[in-house]
Amino acid sequence: MSEIEKRVLGKSGIEVTKIGLGLWAIGGDAWGEVDDRESLDLIDAALDMGINFYDTADVYGEGHSEVLLGRAMKNRRDQFIVATKIGWREFDEAKQTSQYDTVEKLIAGVESNLDRLQTDYVDLIQCHIDFRDPNMEIFVEGFQKLQEQGKVRSYGVSTSDFEYLKAFNADNMTAALQIDYSILNRTPEKDIFPYTIKNDLGVLVRGPLAMGILTGKFTKDSRFEEGDFRQRWHENEDEYRVFLNDLEKVEQLKALTDGRSLAQLAIQFTLQHPAVTLAIPGAKRVSQLEENVQAALLPPLTAEEFALIDSLTPPGGGRKIWPA
Numbered sequence: 519m520s521e522i523e524k525r526v527l528g529k530s531g532i533e534v535t536k537i538g539l540g541l542w543a544i545g546g547d548a549w550g551e552v553d554d555r556e557s558l559d560l561i562d563a564a565l566d567m568g569i570n571f572y573d574t575a576d577v578y579g580e581g582h583s584e585v586l587l588g589r590a591m592k593n594r595r596d597q598f599i600v601a602t603k604i605g606w607r608e609f610d611e612a613k614q615t616s617q618y619d620t621v622e623k624l625i626a627g628v629e630s631n632l633d634r635l636q637t638d639y640v641d642l643i644q645c646h647i648d649f650r651d652p653n654m655e656i657f658v659e660g661f662q663k664l665q666e667q668g669k670v671r672s673y674g675v676s677t678s679d680f681e682y683l684k685a686f687n688a689d690n691m692t693a694a695l696q697i698d699y700s701i702l703n704r705t706p707e708k709d710i711f712p713y714t715i716k717n718d719l720g721v722l723v724r725g726p727l728a729m730g731i732l733t734g735k736f737t738k739d740s741r742f743e744e745g746d747f748r749q750r751w752h753e754n755e756d757e758y759r760v761f762l763n764d765l766e767k768v769e770q771l772k773a774l775t776d777g778r779s780l781a782q783l784a785i786q787f788t789l790q791h792p793a794v795t796l797a798i799p800g801a802k803r804v805s806q807l808e809e810n811v812q813a814a815l816l817p818p819l820t821a822e823e824f825a826l827i828d829s830l831t832p833p834g835g836g837r838k839i840w841p842a
C-alpha cells in the first residue's frame with residue numbers, strides 16, 4: 519500500500535496521517551455488539567496500513583476503549599499518536615457543569631485517562647464538553663499545567679459552537695478542534711473553518727460518514743440492534759424524517775461513485791477542505807477500515823463532482839448531526 523500523506527496538526531507541530539481511526543465503537547456501549555479480539559485486530563491492521571492517529575475518550579464504554587488502546591500500544595507506544603477526551607464523566611445535568619471544578623481535579627482526571635491507556639503522556643487531550651460550562655477556564659488552565667508537566671503534548675476542544683470555540687481559545691494556545699463535518703453537515707465551513715485557518719488550529723473531522731449513512735448501506739427499513747444509539751432515528755418522528763431526507767441525498771450521491779465507494783467519496787470530501795487536517799472515521803471491522811483508508815490514496819474530487827455535492831448541500835449548509 520502507498521504511504522498515507524502526513525499533515526501537521528495545527529500548533530502542536532505533531533505529524534499525523536490524514537486518516538485516523540475513531541475508537542468510540544470499540545468501547546462497546548453505543549454502536550451495537552463488538553468483540554475485544556476483533557477490536558485489537560482492527561488496531562493492529564490500522565497500524566499495518568500506516569495509520570498513526572487514534573481517537574478515544576474516557577467515556578467510550580466507560581473507559582473500555584482507552585483500556586483496549588492501552589493494551590494495543592504495549593511495547594510500541596512510539597508508533598501511536600493518541601488523542602483522548604475528558605469532560606462527560608459524572609457530568610451534573612441539573613447544574614449543566616462538569617465535575618472538574620478545580621485544576622487539581624482536572625489533572626487527576628487526566629491522570630486516570632493515562633492510567634487506562636497505560637502511558638505516561640497523550641499527544642492530544644481534548645475537552646469533550648461541547649458548550650460553554652462554568653468550568654471552561656479550569657480545563658484550559660489544567661491542560662496547560664499538564665503540558666508543562668509533560669503529561670500531554672498538546673490540547674484541544676471538541677465542539678461545533680463557534681462562540682465557545684473562540685472563548686476556549688482566547689489566548690490562542692489551543693492546538694486543535696474536533697468537529698462533526700460531512701457532505702450532510704457543512705455548517706463548519708461558514709465561520710469555524712475560516713477561524714481555524716486564521717488561528718492555526720488543526721481540525722480533526724468526526725462523523726465523515728454521518729454515522730454510517732454516507733456509506734449508502736442503509737434503507738428506510740434498516741433497523742439497529744439493541745444497544746446501538748442509532749435506534750433513535752426510528753424512535754423519534756423528527757429524527758426519522760431527517761434520516762429519510764439524508765437517504766434521498768445519498769441516492770443522488772451514488773452518481774459520483776465511479777471508481778470508488780460512497781464511503782470513500784464521503785471521506786475524500788472532508789479531506790479536501792483546506793481547514794481539515796485529518797478525518798477520523800470510526801470502524802468496527804478491518805474490511806471497513808481497508809475501504810476507508812483507501813480514500814486517502816484516491817485522486818481528488820473534481821470541480822464537477824463538487825458541483826453535484828453543492829447542489830445537494832450548499833457550502834456552509836446542511837444539518838448538525840447528533841452529538842454535534
Ligand SMILES: NC(=O)c1ccc[n+]([C@@H]2O[C@H](COP(=O)([O-])OP(=O)(O)OC[C@H]3O[C@@H](n4cnc5c(N)ncnc54)[C@H](OP(=O)(O)O)[C@@H]3O)[C@@H](O)[C@H]2O)c1
Nearest residue numbers: 540541542573676724725726727728729730733799800806
Ligand atoms: N467528540 C465527540 O463528541 C465525538 C462524537 C462522535 C464521534 N466522535 C469520534 O469520531 C469517531 C467517528 O464516529 P462518528 O460518529 O463520527 O461515525 P462515522 O465515522 O461517521 O461512522 C462510523 C460508523 O460507520 C460504520 N462504517 C464505517 N466505515 C464503514 C464502511 N466502510 N462501510 C460501511 N459502514 C462503515 C461503522 O458502524 P456500523 O458498522 O455499525 O454501521 C462505524 O462505526 C468516533 O469513533 C469517535 O472517535 C467524537
